[in-house]
Amino acid sequence: MTMDQPELHSNISQVRERLSNAAKRANRPASDIRLIAVSKTKPFEAIRYAFAAGITDFGENYVAEGVEKRRLCSDLDITWHFLGPVQSNKTRHIAENFDWIHSIDRLKTASRLNAQRPVDKAPLNVCLQVNIPYEETKSGLTTTSELVELASAIQQLERLSLRGIMAIPPPCADPHLQREQFKLIASLLNTDGLPNHVDELSMGMSGDMEAAIAEGSTMVRIGTDIFGARYT
Numbered sequence: 252m253t254m255d256q257p258e259l260h261s262n263i264s265q266v267r268e269r270l271s272n273a274a275k276r277a278n279r280p281a282s283d284i285r286l287i288a289v290s291k292t293k294p295f296e297a298i299r300y301a302f303a304a305g306i307t308d309f310g311e312n313y314v315a316e317g318v319e320k321r322r323l324c325s326d327l328d329i330t331w332h333f334l335g336p337v338q339s340n341k342t343r344h345i346a347e348n349f350d351w352i353h354s355i356d357r358l359k360t361a362s363r364l365n366a367q368r369p370v371d372k373a374p375l376n377v378c379l380q381v382n383i384p385y386e387e388t389k390s391g392l393t394t395t396s397e398l399v400e401l402a403s404a405i406q407q408l409e410r411l412s413l414r415g416i417m418a419i420p421p422p423c424a425d426p427h428l429q430r431e432q433f434k435l436i437a438s439l440l441n442t443d444g445l446p447n448h449v450d451e452l453s454m455g456m457s458g459d460m461e462a463a464i465a466e467g468s469t470m471v472r473i474g475t476d477i478f479g480a481r482y483t
């Protein structure tokens with residue numbers, strides 16, 4: 252079921268207000284924080300409504316679904332973010348259709364994306380996914396040495412632009428614990444050997460965006476609180 256347009260507009264206003272309040276509390280300009288609307292499982296009409304409400308960044312987790320929605324919204328000036336796990340046989344579609352990928356944790360997929368990125372497009376923006384603190388069920392780099400090693404290798408790939416770090420810490424309701432987790436993730440940007448220009452932090456979802464912004468997030472990825480619950 253598609254949410255109606257007034258409801259979506261009101262959700263977006265509320266999320267924007269939360270973002271700007273959190274930025275204010277952290278003494279940060281709200282414009283430093285990119286709001287990515289995570290539209291996975293939602294119909295392309297929802298993307299068109301959200302775009303009409305001023306959202307320009309959309310995140311998708313599944314390649315075929317994301318490519319189809321991009322095609323159906325090709326008249327809109329949207330920045331597309333790929334957030335999901337990457338299978339090697341799907342990299343070409345990502346290289347050809349997305350502007351950012353947040354979920355790189357292997358050189359093999361990075362190399363394929365580099366080779367497949369069309370020459371008429373800007374380099375693909377990349378965030379490295381970290382799984383720190385470690386959780387068995389999640390993908391991502393688990394140590395700072397892995398992080399530095401992959402970052403150095405990706406620096407050599409001309410069709411990729413290494414921009415930052417992405418993390419999905421375990422859901423937790425306690426704002427203090429949320430902040431501790433995000434503080435740890437943010438501190439990874441200062442790892443010795445990581446280039447200084449790598450400064451984007453993709454962290455914060457519907458349940459913890461305030462804590463993420465307090466700890467320096469530059470990109471929050473919001474699904475549920477914009478588009479409603481997902482049933483699939």
Ligand SMILES: *Cc1c(COP(=O)(O)O)cnc(C)c1O
Pocket residue numbers: 289291312334335419456457458472473474475476
């Ligand atoms: C689904 C998803 C989100 C959005 O999560 P919500 O809790 O619905 O806001 C953000 N990031 C990633 C990587 C996701 O898969």
